Amino acid sequence: MGKGRAPCCDSSQVKRGSWSAEESEKLRSFIEKNGHSNWRSLPKLAGLMRCGKSCRLRWINYLRPGLKRGNFTKEEEDSIIQLHQAYGNKWSKIASHFPGRTDNEIKNMWNTHLKKRSSHVNNHSVSSSSSSASSSISSGFTNVIKCESLPKEEQFEEILGEHMACGFEVNAPQSLECIFQDHHIPPPPPPPISKPESLEIHGESDLELWSQLDEPGLDDANEWLNYLDNKTC
DNA sequence: AACGTGCTCAACCGCTGGAGC
DNA sequence: CGCTCCAGCGGTTGAGCACGT
Incomplete structure (x- = not known):
């Protein structure tokens, strides 16, 4: 510590441990x-x-009022796993998707239950991600990005929310990352820029379109999502 | 009944980033 | 511009409980 700041409180003056x-x-x-x-x-x-x-x-x-205590539902657990794919260990970020749940609660849930389950799901999804990604790019999801009144970061948040609600699977957020990374929107964890997996499922030369997005502006992202949307509707 | 083991979750610790001076 | 303060965050710990032997 050295010349760093003083401790937040004098440990001899404060009580620690469980609260009465x-x-x-x-x-x-x-x-x-x-x-x-x-x-x-x-x-x-x-x-x-x-x-x-x-x-x-x-x-x-x-x-805090409004806290939802008790067991997590299956849906909540699934969403946590998916959001963790998108955000990594950003527990407060993940918790913001669950009104009434705390980051601590979610973190505990992850460490005790979901970590194992997630690795299983992850392995499984490697083989099945293409089709699920395709079917879950719903028009509702795409509409969110069209709400241009929102700041970009909020748009991204909205998209992810919709995205999860659609049951979008794990590597889809990474596709979004590819689209938005040049907008300085806080990215989900790697991978590097690459053509989204979901493209291949359409059986078209999507790479061509992707290659036009060298410097995607928000409109390009819209275009991209519209494209995917049309393909899946 | 006694003990060992594993699990859960509340709480603590240390670090970071933003705000104010 | 650098320093300090503070709130917030994520990692870790450990007490208490449940369950098996």
Whole structure:
């Protein structure tokens, strides 16, 4: 650490470990009355012997209203796997697709259950991805990108959302990455630019069209998706 | 009943990026 | 421009529980 910043709190002054019901209630009622504009000073103001970070975690992962607790549904699990293909370990990003679920919860779910399942699905999808990718580029999905009022990044988010809702399989987001990477939209994890797998399924010389997208602008991406859309409708 | 093992999940730790000075 | 502060994020840990022997 050296001359780095001071520790967030003095460990001799704060309580650690599990939260009691009383502490949780104190935190909840304080935040409901006063909000949480400053986590650092919050514990003091709320009369808690806790570090601000700890309060924040407790609130976000446990006390926050609207949290959906309990088991994940099959659909949620499938979506997590798919989103993980697109985002990697960006748990907060993934969690944003599941209102009421926390990044911590999803991260735990992934590490304990889905990691194994995903590797299985991944292997399986290598052989079957083409057809599933083709059928899931629905017109609804394509319409999202046409909503040009949204910033590009949001468009990408929207697309992925639709995309997952369509049951689009794992390597499809990577195709999208190819299309959008020049828009400086935060990319999903690699692979490098290449012709999307989904092209081959149409049995046409799609490479030609792809090659025209050397410097794809958003319109090019639209064109591309329209093309795919037409092919699948 | 006692013990060992594996699993779950709340919580902690350390790092990063943005904002303010 | 560099420093400090802070919120937020992702990785990791460990207490508690369930289950098998």
